Amino acid sequence: MADASVSEAKGGPMLAADGTPLKKSLSRALRRQKMRALALIAPLLVFVLLTFVLPIGDMLLRSIKNDIVAETLPATVVELADWDPEAEALPGDDVWMAFYVDMWFASERKEHTRLGTRLNYEQTGVSSLFRKTGRRVDRFDTDVYADQFVALDAAWENPATFASLLDSDAADALPVTADAWARWKDFNEEEGDKVLEEDVPDFLYTALYHDLSKAPQVSGPALSAAAAAVPGFETVSLPEQFEDADEDWMDPEVWKTIQLYSPRVTSGYFANAADMQLTPEGIQQRPENEQIYGTLFKRTLFMSLMITGSCILLAYPVAWLLANLPMRVANLLMILVLLPFWTSLLVRTSAWKVMLQQQGVINDVLVWLGLVADDARLTMINNQFGTIVAMTHILLPFMILPMYSVMQTIPPTYLRAAKSLGATNWTAFWRVYFPQSVPGIGAGSILVFILAIGYYITPEIVGGNTGTFISNRIAYHISSSLNWGLAAALGTILLVVVLVLYWAYDKIVGIDNVKLG
Incomplete structure (x- = not known):
């Protein structure tokens, strides 16, 4: 210091x-x-x-990633970039050549089925189209090019001939062949094979013919002789080969779909999630009979609000009793409130399915009391009513506990003071007690609403066709259709909706007023 x-x-x-x-x-x-x-x-x-x-x-x-088309069909994607989809004509020879090479490698790597599955989300039938073509592409009649090149010069049968040509300056004059050769070398390295010990595949001869038929001039005696002989070669039409594999390749819509989803980033998943579709002209509305996700989002919000409201109505008196009864009785009631947590969710949901069905306990009691005719039993399951009832029962404790924790902190002397000043029981409750319990209602409402909007097990069991949530569709795309991109887009939209509602709640009520006791 x-x-x-x-x-x-x-x-x-x-x-x-x-x-x-x-x-x-x-x-x-x-x-x-x-x-x-x-x-x-x-x-x-x-x-x-x-x-x-x-x-x-x-x-x-x-939700925006779309690498599979560009990675599986790299050469096709480049060639398709110059194709005009509005012309309603099939792509040119360059596209067919690139697609032939791409499909050969995709078939060998077993990637064509994944690609077909991805594009099948956008156009029905494309999955089987790629599967059938993958089985046929290695048996195309393009071996006629191999026979003619080898008949011209036996050296063409040796992979070393291609290596010496395509690893030199001659590769510039043979772009398609050079690219196919480089990819074939990489493929053999992946498989642990030596490229110079393998048989030259037919697609390399086809690519060589394709380049030589277009090359203005080439250097070297072997290439010059081959270029001079190429105009007299017997040819094979690649479009016809693909048409023999499946005639749907002659449909321009298939090529439009490939071109449309070739970018690595796409808005197609979000377009589908909003009941729209990606087209060459831009994003357009789907036909009315295909619009399902908007209905599911509206139903999810509506039913989540209904469940939250029903939980508030049922939980408030229970929480008030817990906060105002003697400790011993309140503890016993609290055990009953917590008891559902010790029972399996599937058991509780299945119990409601048994109770609410037309031959169930509730309908039997109503018939026995004469309130409902035996031939006019109520339909209370596999609809919105069944989902609301079952989910209210499941989520009710999540509303009771926040309310109880806040009500427990409200001194009972406040009500006695209000009554001593002349207030009626209702006025004392509404003007004094209820405002102090609002933070508990807010906390319980947020908790129940967020849990409800993302629930999928209970709606799946008791909801039927009209009582399911958007979360059920998300679960379907993840586990069954394997369309993870669309599931991610739907989940992202649901997340944004919850955040917007949370922001609106904060602006209207104020998140600072939410308390847990």
């Missing part, structure tokens, strides 16, 4: 006991505290990052 005073008297910086400037010493101590605090919360931050932030980021990425 004396050192600090002396330093201050001399006009210099204040020093700590160890002689360092006091400001620097305080900054160091504060930095150490922050590092210790960060080390304490680091496990939680890592857990949140791995289980919450990264999955959401992956979902957002999958």
Whole structure:
């Protein structure tokens, strides 16, 4: 302290006991505290990052990611870029040549089925089209080119001939053949084979014919002789080969779909999630009979609000009783409230299915009481009513507990004071007690609504065709149709809707007014 005073008297910086400037010493101590605090919360931050932030980021990425077309058909995508889909004509020879090479490699790597599945989401029937073609592409009649080149010069049968030509300046005059050769070398390396010991595939001879028929001039005796002989070669039509594999290749709509979904980033998933479709002319509305997701989103919001409202009506009196009854009775009631948590969700949902069906307990009781005729039993299952009832029962404890925790903090003397000042029971409750319980209602409502809007097990069991949520469709695309891109787009839209509603709630009610006791 004396050192600090002396330093201050001399006009210099204040020093700590160890002689360092006091400001620097305080900054160091504060930095150490922050590092210790960060080390304490680091496990939680890592857990949140791995289980919450990264999955959401992956979902957002999958909703726009579209690599499979460009990776499986790289040469076709490049050639199709110049094709005019509005001309209603099939692509030219360059596209067919590129597609032949791409399909050969895709078939060998077993990637054509994945590609067909992806494009089948946009145009029905494309999946079987790619499967059938993948089985046939290796048996195309293009071996006639191999026979003619080998008959012209036996050296063409040797892979070393292609290697010497295509690893030199001659590759510039043979772009398609050079690209096919480079890809074939990479493919053999992947398989652990030596390219110079393998038989030259038919697609390389086809590519060589394609290049030589267009090359204005080539150098070297072998290429010059082949170029001179090519005009007299017997030819094979690649479009006809593909048509023999499946006549749907003659449909320009198939090629439009391939071109449309060739970019690595696409808005097609979000377009489908909004009941629209991506077309060469832009995003357009789907036919009315194909618009299902808008209806599902509206139904999900409506039913989630109904479930939240029914939980509020049922939970408020229960929470009031828990907060105002003697401790022993309140504890017994609390055990009954928590009891559903000890029972399987599937058991509780299945129980409601048994109770609500037309031959179930509730209908039998109504018939026995004479309130319902035996031939006019109520339909309370496989619809919205059944979903609302079952989910209200399941989510009710999540509304009771926040309400109870807040009501427990409201002193009962407030009501007695209000009554002593002349207020009726209703006025004392509405003007004094209810406003203080609103934070508990807000906390329970947010909790129940967010849980309800993402539920899919209960609606799947008791909802039927009219009581399912958008989450059921998301689960279907993840587990059954395997359209993860569309599922990610639907999940992203649902996330945005929840965030918007949360923002609106904060603006109207105020998130600061939400309490858990």
